[in-house]
Amino acid sequence: MAGLELKDIRKSYGNVEVIKGVDLSVEHGEFVVFVGPSGCGKSTLLRMIAGLEDITDGDLYIGDKRVNTTQPRDRGVAMVFQSYALYPHMSVYDNVGFGLRLKKMPKPERDKKIREAARILQMEELLERRPSQLSGGQRQRVAIGRAIVRNPDVFLFDEPLSNLDAALRGSMRMEISKLHNQLGATMIYVTHDQVEAMTLADKIVVLNAGIVQQIGSPLDLYNSPANLFVAGFIGSPKMNLIAVTASDATADTVTISGPALPSTTIPVATGHGIKPGDTITFGIRPHQLVRDEAGPLKGKVLLVEQLGNETIVNLDLPSGDQLVATLPGSAILHLGDTVTLGFDAKNAKLFDTNGDAVKPA
Amino acid sequence: MSTSGPQKSLQRHPLAGWLMIAPAAVLIATFLIAPFILAFGYSFTNQRLISPNPTEFVGLRNFEQLIGVGTLVLSPETDDAGVVVRDDDGALQYPTVRSFTRANDDFPHLQGMQEWFGWNWGDDRVVVLARDLVFMKALTNTLIFVAVVAPVQSALALLLALMINQKLRGINIFRTIYFMPVVVSIVVVSLLWRFIYDGRNGLLNNLLEFLSFGLFQPIDWLGNPGTALWAIIAMSIWQAVGFHMVIWLSGLQTIPVSLYEAAEIEGANAWQKFRFVTWPGLRNTAVLIIVVITMQAFALFAQVDVMTNGGPVDSTQVLVFQAVQRGYEQQNIAGGSAISVILFVIVLTISLTQRYLTRER
Ligand SMILES: Nc1ncnc2c1ncn2[C@@H]1O[C@H](COP(=O)(O)OP(=O)(O)OP(=O)(O)O)[C@@H](O)[C@H]1O
Ligand SMILES: [Mg+2]
Numbered sequence: 001m002a003g004l005e006l007k008d009i010r011k012s013y014g015n016v017e018v019i020k021g022v023d024l025s026v027e028h029g030e031f032v033v034f035v036g037p038s039g040c041g042k043s044t045l046l047r048m049i050a051g052l053e054d055i056t057d058g059d060l061y062i063g064d065k066r067v068n069t070t071q072p073r074d075r076g077v078a079m080v081f082q083s084y085a086l087y088p089h090m091s092v093y094d095n096v097g098f099g100l101r102l103k104k105m106p107k108p109e110r111d112k113k114i115r116e117a118a119r120i121l122q123m124e125e126l127l128e129r130r131p132s133q134l135s136g137g138q139r140q141r142v143a144i145g146r147a148i149v150r151n152p153d154v155f156l157f158d159e160p161l162s163n164l165d166a167a168l169r170g171s172m173r174m175e176i177s178k179l180h181n182q183l184g185a186t187m188i189y190v191t192h193d194q195v196e197a198m199t200l201a202d203k204i205v206v207l208n209a210g211i212v213q214q215i216g217s218p219l220d221l222y223n224s225p226a227n228l229f230v231a232g233f234i235g236s237p238k239m240n241l242i243a244v245t246a247s248d249a250t251a252d253t254v255t256i257s258g259p260a261l262p263s264t265t266i267p268v269a270t271g272h273g274i275k276p277g278d279t280i281t282f283g284i285r286p287h288q289l290v291r292d293e294a295g296p297l298k299g300k301v302l303l304v305e306q307l308g309n310e311t312i313v314n315l316d317l318p319s320g321d322q323l324v325a326t327l328p329g330s331a332i333l334h335l336g337d338t339v340t341l342g343f344d345a346k347n348a349k350l351f352d353t354n355g356d357a358v359k360p361a
Numbered sequence: 362m363s364t365s366g367p368q369k370s371l372q373r374h375p376l377a378g379w380l381m382i383a384p385a386a387v388l389i390a391t392f393l394i395a396p397f398i399l400a401f402g403y404s405f406t407n408q409r410l411i412s413p414n415p416t417e418f419v420g421l422r423n424f425e426q427l428i429g430v431g432t433l434v435l436s437p438e439t440d441d442a443g444v445v446v447r448d449d450d451g452a453l454q455y456p457t458v459r460s461f462t463r464a465n466d467d468f469p470h471l472q473g474m475q476e477w478f479g480w481n482w483g484d485d486r487v488v489v490l491a492r493d494l495v496f497m498k499a500l501t502n503t504l505i506f507v508a509v510v511a512p513v514q515s516a517l518a519l520l521l522a523l524m525i526n527q528k529l530r531g532i533n534i535f536r537t538i539y540f541m542p543v544v545v546s547i548v549v550v551s552l553l554w555r556f557i558y559d560g561r562n563g564l565l566n567n568l569l570e571f572l573s574f575g576l577f578q579p580i581d582w583l584g585n586p587g588t589a590l591w592a593i594i595a596m597s598i599w600q601a602v603g604f605h606m607v608i609w610l611s612g613l614q615t616i617p618v619s620l621y622e623a624a625e626i627e628g629a630n631a632w633q634k635f636r637f638v639t640w641p642g643l644r645n646t647a648v649l650i651i652v653v654i655t656m657q658a659f660a661l662f663a664q665v666d667v668m669t670n671g672g673p674v675d676s677t678q679v680l681v682f683q684a685v686q687r688g689y690e691q692q693n694i695a696g697g698s699a700i701s702v703i704l705f706v707i708v709l710t711i712s713l714t715q716r717y718l719t720r721e722r
């Protein structure tokens with residue numbers, strides 16, 4: 001039963017720093033997802049928590065014990081690997097029970113735990129098989145079973161679903177979520193799939209290039225991204241981001257204009273620090289664009305994706321920018337049509353010259 | 362496609378496949394299959410290398426000549442009163458073996474045999490006789506050589522491979538060093554080791570003298586019947602260990618790193634990781650290596666030919682060396698062929714047994 005505390009954790013390979021000072025605290029029982037593009041250091045961070053990589057600098061606490069130099073086996077963690085890492089020559093039963101066997105747990109007790117895990121994961125009929133005789137989803141289940149029986153304080157998952165097809169990924173996602181509720185254990189989960197992140201997490205940590213971009217609940221990240229990176233990363237389809245110029249700024253409004261957008265005034269919180277003449281970024285989610293003949297954004301239809309419940313259109317703006325809008329499924333559009341869109345100014349996001357979000361009003 | 366037409370028809374031609382295997386098949390047939398069949402045939406004749414007399418079929422006589430053995434139980438000499446006679450030292454007196462094996466019509470089956478070895482059994486003395494003592498020496502030496510080299514060389518090669526497989530700076534230098542003896546001709550290596558084993562100023566003697574502060578008395582390693590075979594064994598193990606190390610290494614590198622990481626998190630120590638991850642993962646490699654080493658060991662020839670010529674007093678006679686010596690130096694092609702056939706049967710039996718013992722279960 002333990003939370004987790006990372007204090008200015010750093011990792012260098014040679015003189016290349018790949019994790020550049022991560023601070024994070026995880027409550028006991030929380031489901032935390034590390035998300036970010038490929039190569040941003042998610043796995044490295046997770047493996048440092050597991051003890052598979054040395055920590056170059058900083059402090060790692062599990063519970064209230066500093067574990068920087070503790071052996072992996074003594075950290076109270078269990079890890080589920082992307083490649084499953086099942087022992088190919090052992091049956092499922094032995095795979096699941098391997099850690100317990102190493103701990104010299106008596107056989108009857110071990111058997112009980114293995115069968116209990118098999119029951120939770122609904123794989124009782126697979127126990128006698130070898131990993132090579134299992135499907136990808138079943139293997140993943142075994143890998144999770146192997147983690148469960150050890151009753152760890154912290155579960156670590158490194159992209160556990162990325163080798164599965166979309167349908168299976170969806171159902172395994174549900175099962176992991178269920179498992180989390182059932183076990184109440186702390187879980188840290190790495191993925192580059194933002195849908196997984198949004199659906200599973202209590203708390204998402206967005207990483208880019210070894211730096212934490214934002215930590216927050218899924219809705220926090222969606223509604224108030226801290227910077228351009230998070231704004232572009234979270235949400236599907238992506239938020240539209242268009243370069244504009246601040247033509248005017250008062251204490252609680254910024255007026256923007258640009259080739260793509262006629263002069264528009266956006267309400268913001270005071271102390272925004274934007275000066276007239278700054279080149280800033282205007283952001284609006286595709287779902288927040290509506291058809292409005294009087295609207296400020298007018299473009300030619302480049303692509304239509306008719307999904308039934310909604311229609312996703314890509315527009316070519318006269319300025320050369322592109323815009324994605326999610327319109328009701330009833331919208332019938334054809335390539336080359338001209339569409340005019342509007343939005344509610346209070347839904348618009350502004351990002352200053354450094355790419356940091358300007359607080360909304 | 363314009364080029365695929367003629368290509369296709371050529372590939373489809375019924376003779377194409379045969380043509381492609383023809384070069385290899387011709388070479389194998391000429392230098393492997395034909396000599397083998399010839400040797401098999403000659404072993405049932407009295408063929409000599411050069412002889413004015415026509416070749417005759419002699420049935421199994423060559424084999425009887427080679428592997429004929431007999432036992433003889435000698436009772437101690439008694440005087441007329443039936444009391445055992447003792448010599449001045451109190452030792453029992455036995456009749457000579459020659460009196461049974463030379464022109465003794467009561468023991469026709471022992472005719473021409475020589476004493477191989479014997480032991481005391483109560484007051485009696487049991488003597489094992491062999492019709493061809495040199496062949497028996499060669500056979501036992503070969504079996505000793507195989508029995509020592511196969512396990513020691515494979516174990517040593519595995520040990521080297523495990524050490525070499527670590528990620529350390531400069532590890533490639535060691536790989537090269539261990540592999541170097543393999544690429545040097547065995548004849549050259551044997552010549553060099555003759556200097557190392559030299560009785561007066563050999564490197565080995567000097568080294569041992571130095572390490573024992575002059576206490577060690579120099580040994581003529583190759584000139585001493587007690588050490589010559591062991592000297593050849595040691596040198597042969599050293600020479601080819603690098604080759605098998607590389608095969609082990611390739612086996613080691615097929616084992617995914619994540620298995621070790623999973624085992625580490627589950628609490629496996631170094632030995633348990635070897636026992637449960639490495640060793641099962643090397644199963645197929647182990648089978649290959651044991652079979653290859655066994656076959657190579659049975660084929661021992663060059664070392665003996667260069668270093669000892671089978672001596673001193675036949676202490677390093679081995680089967681292949683005997684086959685060559687008989688066939689060419691004694692011009693007894695039939696005898697040499699019979700040895701080859703016996704060697705073939707032994708190697709085949711052992712390989713099949715190994716395959717059976719290590720089969721997938
Ligand atoms: N052993 C290593 N030596 C040097 N650099 C490394 C090593 N391992 C990882 N890196 C670098 O560290 C960075 C982070 O790698 P990491 O595996 O953590 O990425 P990731 O976020 O998990 O990516 P992915 O989504 O592709 O799995 C990468 O730029 C990678 O090149
Ligand atoms: Mg990764």
